[in-house]
Amino acid sequence: MSVEQKVRSHFHADARRFDAIYEDDKSALTRWVDTVWRGVVRKRFDLTLELLEPLTGKTILDVGCGSGRYCIAYAQRGAARVVGVDFAAAMVELANEHARRVGVSDVCEFRAGKFPDAVPEGNFDASSAMGFFDYVSDPVPIIARMRELTKSTMIMSFPKSREWRVPVRRLRFLISGCPLFLYSESQVRKILSEAGVSNYDWMELDRDYVVAVSLQQIAE
Numbered sequence: 298m299s300v301e302q303k304v305r306s307h308f309h310a311d312a313r314r315f316d317a318i319y320e321d322d323k324s325a326l327t328r329w330v331d332t333v334w335r336g337v338v339r340k341r342f343d344l345t346l347e348l349l350e351p352l353t354g355k356t357i358l359d360v361g362c363g364s365g366r367y368c369i370a371y372a373q374r375g376a377a378r379v380v381g382v383d384f385a386a387a388m389v390e391l392a393n394e395h396a397r398r399v400g401v402s403d404v405c406e407f408r409a410g411k412f413p414d415a416v417p418e419g420n421f422d423a424s425s426a427m428g429f430f431d432y433v434s435d436p437v438p439i440i441a442r443m444r445e446l447t448k449s450t451m452i453m454s455f456p457k458s459r460e461w462r463v464p465v466r467r468l469r470f471l472i473s474g475c476p477l478f479l480y481s482e483s484q485v486r487k488i489l490s491e492a493g494v495s496n497y498d499w500m501e502l503d504r505d506y507v508v509a510v511s512l513q514q515i516a517e
C-alpha cells in the first residue's frame with residue numbers, strides 16, 4: 298500500500314473520532330485527552346479564522362478539509378464560495394452532513410479526491426491546509442499548486458519534529474499503520490522556498506509551526 302492509500306484508509310476509518318475533537322459534549326477523560334494531546338486541533342482552527350478575517354465575500358480553498366469544520370466556519374462567517382478537498386470518503390460524507398445541518402450547503406462544495414488532482418477551476422482569495430502536512434510525504438508540489446490557485450493568503454501548519462509529545466504520537470501512528478511526517482523549522486523553510494513561497498509570517502502554536510503566506514502584490 299502506498300503512503301497515500303494508508304493515509305486515506307486511516308482517515309476513512311477514523312473520521313468520526315477525529316471529528317469528535319470539535320465537539321464539546323464528551324466525557325471528562327476524552328476531554329482531557331483531547332486537550333492535552335490534540336489541543337492543537339482547536340487552537341489551529343481558532344487561529345486560522347482569526348488570520349483570515351474578514352471572510353465576507355471571499356472564495357476559499359481548504360486542502361485536506363476532513364469533516365469540513367473549517368469550510369463550514371468560513372461559510373458561516375460570510376464567505377461567498379468554499380471548496381474543500383479530501384480523499385477520505387467518510388470525511389467528505391461528514392462534511393456534507395454538517396453543511397446540510399447548519400444550512401451552508403449552497404456555499405460549501407466538498408470534493409472527494411486527492412489534492413492537487415481533485416481541484417476545481419478558478420482561483421481563490423485564500424487557501425488553508427491545517428493538520429494536513431502531517432500526512433504528506435512531499436509537500437513541495439502541493440504548496441506550489443496551492444500558491445498557483447491562491448490570490449491573497451495561504452495558511453498552513455506543520456507538526457514539529459522536536460516536541461515532548463512526539464515519541465507517543467509516533468508510536469500511536471506506527472501502531473495504527475498511518476504514515477506521519479514531522480518537520481524541523483529549517484525543513485519547513487526549505488520546503489517553502491522550493492515551493493516558491495517567500496513572503497510569510499512564522500508562528501509557533503503548541504506542537505505545530507503555522508505559516509501565513511501573503512501573496513498580495515504591492516502596487517508600484
Ligand SMILES: C[S@@+](CC[C@H](N)C(=O)[O-])C[C@H]1O[C@@H](n2cnc3c(N)ncnc32)[C@H](O)[C@@H]1O
Binds near residue numbers: 315433
Ligand atoms: C487530520 S485531518 C485534518 C482535517 C481538517 N483540516 C481539520 O483540521 O479539521 C487530515 C486530512 O487530510 C486528508 N488528506 C491527506 N492527504 C491528502 C491528499 N493528498 N489529498 C486529499 N486529502 C488528503 C486526510 O484524508 C484527512 O482527512
